[in-house]
Amino acid sequence: MWSNVLYIDLETGEHKIRDRSDLFDKYIGGTGVATQLLLEECPPHTDPLSPEAPIIFSIGPLTPIFPCVSKAVAMFKSPQTGELGESYAGGRLAMAMRFAGYDSIVIKGRAPKPSYLSIHDEEVKCKDATSIWNVSSIEVIGKILRDVEPGKGRRSIMRIGEAGVKGVSYANVNVDTYRHFGRLGLGAVFGSKNLKAIVISGTEEVEIPDMDAYKNMYKKLYEAVVDTEVMNKYHDLGTAANINVLNQLKGLPTKNLKQSSFENAESLSGEYFADNLLLRKIACSNCPIGCIHIAMLKTPFHKGHEFEVNHISYDYELIYSLGTNLGITLAEDVLRLIDRCERYGLDVMSTGGVLAWATEAYERDLITPPDTLGIALRWGDTDNYLKIIDRIVKMPNKFYETLAKGTAAASAEYGGEDFAINLGRLEIAGYHTGPASIVGQLVGVRHSHLDNGGYSIDQKAASQQLTEEQMVDKLIYEDYGRNINNSLIACLFARGVYSEDNIVDALASVGINKTKDELATIGREIFLAKYRFKKQEGFDLGDVKVPARFFETVSQMGNIKKETIANMIQLYREKTGV
Amino acid sequence: MPSRIKVANPNRCIGCYSCMLACSRTNADSVSLIDSAIDIRTSGGIESGLQIIVCRSCIDPPCARACPTGALTPRNGGGVVLKNELCDSCKVCADACLPRAIHFDREDMPVICIHCGTCARFCSHDVLEMIKTEVL
Ligand code: SF4
Ligand code: SF4
Ligand code: SF4
Ligand code: SF4
Numbered sequence: 215m216w217s218n219v220l221y222i223d224l225e226t227g228e229h230k231i232r233d234r235s236d237l238f239d240k241y242i243g244g245t246g247v248a249t250q251l252l253l254e255e256c257p258p259h260t261d262p263l264s265p266e267a268p269i270i271f272s273i274g275p276l277t278p279i280f281p282c283v284s285k286a287v288a289m290f291k292s293p294q295t296g297e298l299g300e301s302y303a304g305g306r307l308a309m310a311m312r313f314a315g316y317d318s319i320v321i322k323g324r325a326p327k328p329s330y331l332s333i334h335d336e337e338v339k340c341k342d343a344t345s346i347w348n349v350s351s352i353e354v355i356g357k358i359l360r361d362v363e364p365g366k367g368r369r370s371i372m373r374i375g376e377a378g379v380k381g382v383s384y385a386n387v388n389v390d391t392y393r394h395f396g397r398l399g400l401g402a403v404f405g406s407k408n409l410k411a412i413v414i415s416g417t418e419e420v421e422i423p424d425m426d427a428y429k430n431m432y433k434k435l436y437e438a439v440v441d442t443e444v445m446n447k448y449h450d451l452g453t454a455a456n457i458n459v460l461n462q463l464k465g466l467p468t469k470n471l472k473q474s475s476f477e478n479a480e481s482l483s484g485e486y487f488a489d490n491l492l493l494r495k496i497a498c499s500n501c502p503i504g505c506i507h508i509a510m511l512k513t514p515f516h517k518g519h520e521f522e523v524n525h526i527s528y529d530y531e532l533i534y535s536l537g538t539n540l541g542i543t544l545a546e547d548v549l550r551l552i553d554r555c556e557r558y559g560l561d562v563m564s565t566g567g568v569l570a571w572a573t574e575a576y577e578r579d580l581i582t583p584p585d586t587l588g589i590a591l592r593w594g595d596t597d598n599y600l601k602i603i604d605r606i607v608k609m610p611n612k613f614y615e616t617l618a619k620g621t622a623a624a625s626a627e628y629g630g631e632d633f634a635i636n637l638g639r640l641e642i643a644g645y646h647t648g649p650a651s652i653v654g655q656l657v658g659v660r661h662s663h664l665d666n667g668g669y670s671i672d673q674k675a676a677s678q679q680l681t682e683e684q685m686v687d688k689l690i691y692e693d694y695g696r697n698i699n700n701s702l703i704a705c706l707f708a709r710g711v712y713s714e715d716n717i718v719d720a721l722a723s724v725g726i727n728k729t730k731d732e733l734a735t736i737g738r739e740i741f742l743a744k745y746r747f748k749k750q751e752g753f754d755l756g757d758v759k760v761p762a763r764f765f766e767t768v769s770q771m772g773n774i775k776k777e778t779i780a781n782m783i784q785l786y787r788e789k790t791g792v
Numbered sequence: 793m794p795s796r797i798k799v800a801n802p803n804r805c806i807g808c809y810s811c812m813l814a815c816s817r818t819n820a821d822s823v824s825l826i827d828s829a830i831d832i833r834t835s836g837g838i839e840s841g842l843q844i845i846v847c848r849s850c851i852d853p854p855c856a857r858a859c860p861t862g863a864l865t866p867r868n869g870g871g872v873v874l875k876n877e878l879c880d881s882c883k884v885c886a887d888a889c890l891p892r893a894i895h896f897d898r899e900d901m902p903v904i905c906i907h908c909g910t911c912a913r914f915c916s917h918d919v920l921e922m923i924k925t926e927v928l
Contacts, residue, residue, distance in 0.1 A: 279823050356837055367833030391839050420823035440916045497808035502916045504806035525839055
C-alpha cells in the first residue's frame with residue numbers, strides 16, 4: 215500500500231492503477247506527491263478548463279491511521295489565478311480514499327456526456343449524470359446519489375452545483391455536505407470536464423508493521439489532541455471566536471476593508487452564533503475535535519407558521535466575508551447568504567470579496583444600474599446581495615460574467631483596482647493583522663492564509679517586536695514545514711500536536727523512517743516544486759500588486775507601510791530563491 | 793460484577809469514528825472500519841444525524857439462539873461469546889439481531905463485541921459508557 219495511483223480518463227471512461235512508490239518514497243504523500251503528479255500531468259500553459267488539465271486528489275501515509283489526519287488535497291490549475299490550484303477538504307473523503315485503496319487519483323479528459331464517477335474498492339465506473347446535471351442544489355444532488363450508490367453510511371460524495379456547471383471561476387466542490395474544496399475554482403474544473411460528482415467508498419484494511427508501537431503512538435497523539443486546549447478552542451465556539459478577538463485588535467476586514475473593526479461585530483460574534491443559532495457540532499472522519507459548527511436557520515415562508523428549516527455550517531472566514539465585509543448586521547442574514555452560496559457551490563470567501571468590491575464600485579459609480587440590471591448594491595442589504603449572487607451564477611450580461619471571474623478580473627475591466635481586495639488574484643482571508651499576513655498571502659504557494667499563517671506571525675510580532683527579517687524567516691519556516699503536515703495530511707488545526715518530533719515518531723511507528731532534517735529538506739523541495747509550476751504558468755513574485763487599500767486602513771499593527779511589504783518580499787525572494 | 797458497553801448519550805455523537813478505529817485497532821490489530829464491532833453510520837447523509845450500532849447485551853441473546861452450530865453462547869453479563877472454530881459463516885445470527893450489531897469481516901467471520909470498553913475510552917464526547925451489570 216501507500217502508493218496506489220488511480221488514473222481515470224473521462225474521455226474513454228477507462229482507468230488504470232499504477233504503483234508510484236517512486237513518488238511516495240521521496241515525497242511522502244498528500245501535497246508532496248500531488249505536486250509531482252501535477253508537474254507530470256499538466257503541460258505548461260494548459261487551459262485550466264480544457265480536457266488536458268488534470269484534477270489530482272491525494273491522501274497521505276498516515277490517513278486515517280492517526281487522529282486528525284483527516285484531510286485530502288486537490289491539485290489542479292486554478293481558473294481564477296491561472297496558476298497553482300491547491301485546496302484541502304475534510305469530511306469523509308480522506309478515509310474513503312484510504313479504504314478504497316487509493317492514495318492518489320488523477321482525472322483527465324472531458325466526458326462526452328454529463329457524468330459522475332462511482333468508485334467502490336476496485337470497481338471504478340464513469341456513469342451518466344444527465345438527469346442531475348442541472349439540479350442546482352448541492353444538498354439535493356447528495357440525496358439523489360445516496361439512493362442509487364452503494365457504500366451507505368460511510369462513503370464520501372463530492373459534487374458541484376450550478377456555479378461549477380456554469381464555470382464561475384471560484385466555484386467550489388462540495389464534500390459531504392458541510393466541507394469543501396473551497397478555494398481557487400476546482401468546481402469550474404469539474405464542470406469543464408462534464409464531471410458532476412464523485413462517490414467513493416471502500417472496505418480495505420491497513421496493515422501496520424509493528425502494532426504495539428503503533429498503538430502507543432496513537433494513544434499519545436490522541437491524548438494530546440483531546441487533552442490540550444487545541445480541542446477546546448476549535449470545538450467550543452470554533453473559529454468564529456475570532457470575530458470578537460480580531461474586532462478588538464482592529465484586524466477584522468469590514469466593508470471591503472474600509473475599516474478593520476465593525477460597530478456591529480458583537481451581533482455576528484461566535485458567542486452570538488453559539489448561543490442563538492448553533493444546532494450541533496460534527497467532525498471529519500477520524501477527528502475527535504469536532505470543529506464543524508452547524509447552525510439552524512428557520513425562515514418563515516407563509517402565514518400560519520410555515521417554516522423552511524436549513525442547517526448551515528459556519529466558520530470565522532464565512533462570517534467575515536459575507537458578514538462584516540458586507541456590513542451585514544444580523545447573524546441570520548449572514549446564514550442566508552452562506553446558504554445561497556452553498557446551494558450553488560460558490561466559494562464563500564471569494565463571493566464575499568467580489569460583492570464587497572462591487573458595492574464600493576457602485577458607491578463610486580464605476581458600475582451603474584444598467585450594469586447590475588437595476589439592482590442596487592448597498593452595505594448591509596441582504597436581499598439585494600442574494601439577487602446579485604443569483605446573477606453571478608446565471609450570468610445574464612457582461613457585468614455578471616465579469617463578476618464570475620473574481621475581483622482582480624472585475625476591477626481590471628471596471629476600475630477600482632486600489633480597493634479590489636485580492637492578493638495574487640485571490641480574495642483575501644479575514645485578517646488585516648499586519649505585514650506578515652499580506653506578505654504571507656502574496657508569497658504563499660496558493661495565496662492562502664494557511665500557507666504560512668502570516669496572521670499569527672503578526673500577532674507574535676505585535677507582542678515580541680519582531681524585525682521584518684524575523685517575520686520573513688518565520689514565514690519561510692511555515693511555508694516549508696506545512697508542506698510536511700500537508701503531505702500526511704494532518705488537519706492544520708492540530709498542528710500543535712503534529713510537531714516535528716511527533717511527525718518523525720508517527721511515521722516511524724508505521725515503518726517510514728525519516729529524520730527531522732530529511733523532512734525539513736523534503737518540505738523545502740515540495741515548496742520549490744510548487745514554485746516551479748507557478749513560474750511555468752507565469753507567476754512572478756517580482757511583479758505582484760498590493761492594492762492601496764491595504765495601506766490606508768489601520769491594521770492590528772498600525773498603518774502598514776509600502777516599503778515594509780516591498781522589503782519583506784525582497785528578503786523572502788533572496789532567502790528562498792523564488 | 794461483569795460490565796457491558798452502553799450507548800449512554802447517542803445525540804452527543806460527532807461522527808469522528810474514533811471508537812470504531814479503537815475497536816479494530818485493539819481487537820483485530822488492524823486499521824479498518826469493517827473489523828470494528830461498533831458501527832457509526834449516517835442514514836441520509838451527515839445532515840440527518842448519526843446512528844450508533846453496537847451489541848445491546850441481550851441476556852437471552854437471540855443471535856445465540858439462532859446460531860445453528862453453537863458458535864455463539866450467552867456471555868456472563870449480557871451479549872455473546874464467539875467460538876471461532878465452530879462458526880461456519882452462515883450469517884444467520886446477523887438476521888436475528890434487530891439492532892444489526894453483527895456484521896462480517898473480509899474473511900466472512902462475524903465481528904462480535906466483547907464488551908471490553910476500549911471504544912468508550914476513545915470517545916471524547918461521552919456517547920459511550922461501560923456499566924456494571926446486575927446479572928451474574
Ligand atoms: S455466522 Fe457463525 S456465529 Fe453466526 S449464526 Fe452462523 S455459525 Fe453462528
Ligand atoms: S449481537 Fe445483537 S442479538 Fe446478540 S446479544 Fe448483541 S444485541 Fe443481542
Ligand atoms: S466494547 Fe470493545 S469490542 Fe465492543 S465495540 Fe467497544 S471496543 Fe469493540
Ligand atoms: S467516538 Fe464517540 S463521538 Fe466519535 S463516533 Fe464514536 S461514539 Fe461518536
